[in-house]
Amino acid sequence: MIDKKIISAEEAAGLVNDGDVVMLGGFLACGSPLNLLEALQKKGTKDMTLVCNDTAFHNAKTGEMTGVAPLVLNKQFKKMVVTHIGTNFETQRQMNAGETEVDLVPQGTLAEQIRAGGFGLGGILTPTGVGTEVEKGKEVIEIDGKKFLVEKAIKGDVALIKARTADKAGNLIFDKSARNFNPLMATACETVIVEVDEIVETGALDPECINTPGLFVNYIVLTKGAK
């Protein structure tokens, strides 16, 4: 197996271009690559489209933020494709003010759309969202008397993901509930950058337990662990 390139968070941020579709792992910032986000915030990359479960926490009263919230506040995204923004008042404000385009997607649908993108499917047929606002503008197919929405695959330019451990060949093992969207996003982007707590020798991970085979990974960023 060929070793993957190990780069710094700053070098990783340099691989993200203005206007890119960026898939970001994590669920309320649990399992988000926090050092990559910080580097991207410093670099000020703009006009990105964010694909992520949510936009983390931004407390309206205290101003405290986690995960991707500072980039939202910086208006580094022209569009966000997310399932939940109830914990970030600034995202809601930008959406209501029409400052940023926000697509709200059911969580299970978003997971399948990303997986479909990574796995070469054109999309999936889901009952979720039938008869709701989510149905608008979408094709509806009836199978055996039941209605399903055609939800199209989503692909991205760059995936920024977080794993607990990588081996040098890029095989990944995640950490408890920090797995969430990370392995899915690793399949669906041109460039996949993973922030990890540790890098071990190739062969040190149990091949039965690898969540993301190294073939999906392009770059590894080693940090001292999640902040």
Next chain:
Amino acid sequence: MIDKKIISAEEAAGLVNDGDVVMLGGFLACGSPLNLLEALQKKGTKDMTLVCNDTAFHNAKTGEMTGVAPLVLNKQFKKMVVTHIGTNFETQRQMNAGETEVDLVPQGTLAEQIRAGGFGLGGILTPTGVGTEVEKGKEVIEIDGKKFLVEKAIKGDVALIKARTADKAGNLIFDKSARNFNPLMATACETVIVEVDEIVETGALDPECINTPGLFVNYIVLTKGAK
């Protein structure tokens, strides 16, 4: 966690009814529940529909058989949904003679159809099979100028699967390339019966490495290992 019922292979065979859609794990019998198959052969359950990657080996010259081949020879299936029958001359013979209905499905499509059945999707859109015999009778959807087949979800009555280890709560870990269709089928059937080499205490398996959570499993059959 509630313990799953541990039963014998004979009791397991008793849970399969004439006419059932039976999903069978394994790839050329690697990862097939051989003791369950033997019990089902002895019981003579008939008119079943088989959903499986293949029909294992049946050597035309020597008569040697593996996996599900004896049940094919017994004509216990009225229909087989499979991806490959090149290693079983009897399946080919029955198909050519019109004695048994054989649906040939691309392997990646079958895997997704079963997963879709288990995961509540109506189906998936795949480019595989476009412009081939597989397209016949199916809806074609164009997305961004590319054609995809609508392949419908498949569900079954009983899944007969093989794992290396179960804990008492039914959590499963498979064994190398014997994993194949087993975890997918565990999601897609009313009754899921797993043949295992060993049963350990609940909590003994690494929760990061469980391929099939116990919630999908109904019955465990402990055997002395694959034959």
Next chain:
Amino acid sequence: MEYKPNKEVIVKRIAKFFKDGDLVNLGIGLPTLVGNYIPDDVHINLQSENGFVGLGPAPEKGKEDSMLTNAGGSPVTLLAGGAYFDSAVSFGIIRGGHVDYTVLGVLQVDQNGNLANYMIPGKMIPGMGGAMDLTIGAKKVIAATTHFERNGDSKLKRNCTLPLTAGNQVDYVVTDLGFFEIKDGKFILKEYFAPYSVDYILNNTDVDIVVPEDCKEVTL
């Protein structure tokens, strides 16, 4: 009689729904509290839709693990026999009908089983998160809600006016006044909770309510 919101009654009643082995998903907020009232002799399996089953109680102070949270972001624990998975598997479990019960919060619920709980257009837009999949996918959907809004309007409606989370999927509604089954376009009042009366419920809820003979008073 004056109405006083009582969330404890709601979660206590819902906690009595489950039997050994049920796989249950509790929504964020009020529904999460149901977990504190499950009888000791009933062993259910709780799913956390961010990626695991075997959800256990909050950890002791100082033992929190930032890599193990529930869907609300709070630190939790994993019980023996739990398992982690990714979001596609988690929602496959939900959409695939493998969850026996989901308990969800409510903005509006109507007598046709329609649920609205993810946005008030132009005002509050938390987003649907996992709620649409849970409502569509779970075998039984329990809507958990205080009976009235702050302005006194009933949250039980003839027709939801807010954007729907899903149509015709709610099976049961538990409020602090009573336990309703939704059937044939009506709320069937199965139990009313002391100190409220059937008449109090009927007089203050402008929906079609059926009171069957076996409707009974329950003290929680």
Next chain:
Amino acid sequence: MEYKPNKEVIVKRIAKFFKDGDLVNLGIGLPTLVGNYIPDDVHINLQSENGFVGLGPAPEKGKEDSMLTNAGGSPVTLLAGGAYFDSAVSFGIIRGGHVDYTVLGVLQVDQNGNLANYMIPGKMIPGMGGAMDLTIGAKKVIAATTHFERNGDSKLKRNCTLPLTAGNQVDYVVTDLGFFEIKDGKFILKEYFAPYSVDYILNNTDVDIVVPEDCKEVTL
């Protein structure tokens, strides 16, 4: 000059396609043999579509593990850095375009890149197995075949007459006579293999063949 089938030439030439880090899937039969000729200084990653990457050579006699086989059912080994997965992930890798090269056997291949390799109606019906997904999904599809059938017909056609595995997906054809690229509805002869000549190929293959200036003789 008399034609004598030579599979070794085919697999030797194909083995020269790959560069470090390529993910490659070798079909059952002739294509599997390519694995034996990969140069020592090129490190590719072989996928086995029954559920793993990091496919290694056959085990020593007596060390076979019946739970670790290739897609043909033969015992194999796993290299350090390999990983196991289920069939949905395996074909997600294939369909998703993550495989750099697939090498597939041939019944017929035509100048439009159509491939037929899974059935002869009424006669031989092995089924497509993973071939349809591989042909559609791999970045580059290499068809590996002896140039002629036993009856002397070329396996390279103007139009396939057998049921297609996939349409317009084959990029390269390597026979025991030469290496062809398929482009604009023609076979481009890039190399011809000693002892055969360009004329021998042209005279015995009734398809549109272009012989570019840089077409060269290769001894394998």
